[in-house]
Amino acid sequence: MSKRWNEIAPIPIRLVYGGGLMYHGYPKIFTADGYANIVHIVSGIPAPFPHLVGALIGALEFFGGLFLVSGAFVGTLATLFILELAGNVAMQLIRGGAPPPLNPNQPLPGYENTLLYIVGAIALSVGGSGGYSLTRMFNPKPSD
């Protein structure tokens, strides 16, 4: 019997990658210096509406990570994460790097972390939430 991307395979990705995104997003929206840091980075890229974009990035990372861990809207959120991370990498490549963070403990993730986040998000967007998820709780039969 062949192995396949079954109901269990996405779970470690959801837990670790979702937890990592929550870890990154929490200070951006719940602490003053974290929010000031992401606004500083976004305005230095430069992106328009840095206050709004900074808050949206923080909310997407924290609540999106929470939803990944719990297994709801995984495909949609994974696609949004791919766009966010790819946009981050593209802007850094175009500008030759991100501006230095205000708080040295809260830099943007490096290329290696970003690459792993992107490929994990692609796997989740293709493979779905899997078992032990809110999606499966409300939709017991795997969608086909």
Added chain:
Amino acid sequence: MVGAKRGWIARNWMQLPQIPLRIGVGLALLWHSAPMVLTAAGHENFTHMLGEVGLPFPGPNAWAVASLELAGGLALILGFQVTLASILVSLEILVRIVTIYLLGRGFPTPLPGQPALPDYELNLMYVAGMTALVIAGAGYYSFDWSQLHPQHQPTAKPSLRHDAAGRTKTVRKHREGMNV
């Protein structure tokens, strides 16, 4: 939907998520380990860090660990013995986390201008990605798949075959990946 009526992508969907995961994790492993194996400065830095945390025989151990990660990264990208490579590299990372980061002397300081060891986040992402690959297998476009299923190579077109009466019939291939 019935599997036979769907297109190739839909029929083989559950062998596809492994591909970006294999390539991404493999490339990241190569990114880390290649300088430690292929450059004198990288090897010296890794040996220095292993010596700083108190590991015996830091030189040979640096060669062994870096070679394991390099071979593991190549194996993941090629899809060759993915389960074995994932288990070995994951065990190495977990042993490093427990014995050095948690119970040992913590994160060693690299030589000036050289990269540090990966932090908890990156290590856990490696382990999570490789755990998923152990569960799900290598997926399509891998040596493992071609060895296990030499007659079921991915192809977009159904093949033609003649039955016992000499009539031509269409044969749908590789139903292993069907999401049914």
